[in-house]
Amino acid sequence: MKLIDGKKISSDKRAEIKEKVAKIKQQTGKIPGLATILVGGDPASRVYIQSKIKACEHAGIKSFHHDLDENSSQEAIIALIKKLSENFEIDGILLQLPLPQNKDAQEYLNAISPLKDVDGLHPFNVGLLNLSKSWNEIIEKNILVSCTPLGIVHILRKSGITIEGKTAVVIGRSNLVGKPLSMLLLANNATVIMAHSRTNNLKEICKSADIVVTAVGKSRFVNKDFIKIGAAVIDVGINRTPEGLCGDVDFDAVKDMDIEITPVPGGVGPVTITMLLENTLKAFSNRRKIVV
Incomplete structure (x- = not known):
């Protein structure tokens, strides 16, 4: 058996992302931003969110976290998502899944701006993926996956x-x-x-x-x-x-x-979290028309 070292692969990619973020900041004065939303207090979800926030900090990506009560109404959650979608400082929005019982995740995911959909779950981005003919096309078009x-x-x-x-x-x-x-x-x-x-x-x-x-x-x-x-x-x-x-x-x-x-x-x-950082960079590039 040969073990595939996800930690090493992740570490190498994060170093590359950190370098890109530093270059962006030096050249433009701008910093990519990621907003995370946690609905409820599920312990496992909270651990995942903390890992994502820590990864952002290490890479130099600005983190915006929002905790919502598990009984938050659909209107309140969607209002927050729309507010974050309109905030120019924020390039990516992540709604931590799964949501508390009786909440249909797709309704909330649909409310995220497709340009900030760093989880690649908005129908617009799913459609772009399904219409892509090759890996090169996915990379060249910076599709959020x-x-x-x-x-x-x-x-x-x-x-x-x-x-x-x-x-x-x-x-x-x-x-x-x-x-x-x-x-x-x-x-x-x-x-x-x-x-x-x-x-x-x-x-x-x-x-x-x-x-x-x-x-x-x-x-x-x-x-x-x-x-x-x-x-x-x-x-x-x-x-x-x-x-x-x-x-x-x-x-x-x-x-x-x-x-x-x-x-x-x-x-x-570890590599999944790293790809979240990568997608935040892609979203930054797509929104601001800056090559990274």
């Missing part, structure tokens, strides 16, 4: 894992990971199979893949019967168990296999 899928492609490319011409299975069909990741892999010329809870013969399908990405949220769901020798395995799952955090892959069951794999923690997570 969901951070985890963008991070996964970054991990694969920086690890020297060939995507073009390979068969990739994505387990999970969420709007946040599965769907956009499938589009990104297609843009990189992979043959993509999107699998899910209703997929028949899932083990056999995964066993045929050169790249397996699992984002199902089930601890140790994927074992050695799913993975062929020589495959690259990207574990997006973050599951809290009595023994601590673990991924969707049964790490102990595959540790003796000749594969490349991201650990949990220390794999996809």
Whole structure:
């Protein structure tokens, strides 16, 4: 087994982003700004938000955080989002998901200006991704793409894992990971199979893949019967168990296999936050017509 070091990949990219932010400040006197919104007090969400704020500070990106009560009305949340969308100092807006029960996230995501949608979940940006013909087009047009899928492609490319011409299975069909990741892999010329809870013969399908990405949220769901020798395995799952955090892959069951794999923690997570910083820079560039 070869571990893919997400922390190292993330650290290298953050250093690059920090350098770009410093150059922007020196040349223009401007600083990219990211607004984060947390509705309610979910402990895990608060940890994620703090990690994002800390990452912004380290990169030199200005952070604007807003805490809202879990019982905040739809009108109050959307009013804040619109206020932030109109604030010229703010280049990106992140609404921390999931929201408290009975709140439909998409209604709020639709209220974010597409130009500030650093999570890539506004229908406008989803449409741009789906209409893109290639990875080069996505990069050249600075399209805002969901951070985890963008991070996964970054991990694969920086690890020297060939995507073009390979068969990739994505387990999970969420709007946040599965769907956009499938589009990104297609843009990189992979043959993509999107699998899910209703997929028949899932083990056999995964066993045929050169790249397996699992984002199902089930601890140790994927074992050695799913993975062929020589495959690259990207574990997006973050599951809290009595023994601590673990991924969707049964790490102990595959540790003796000749594969490349991201650990949990220390794999996809750090790179996802880094892609949030990258998207904030893209949003800054797109809004202000400044090449970064």
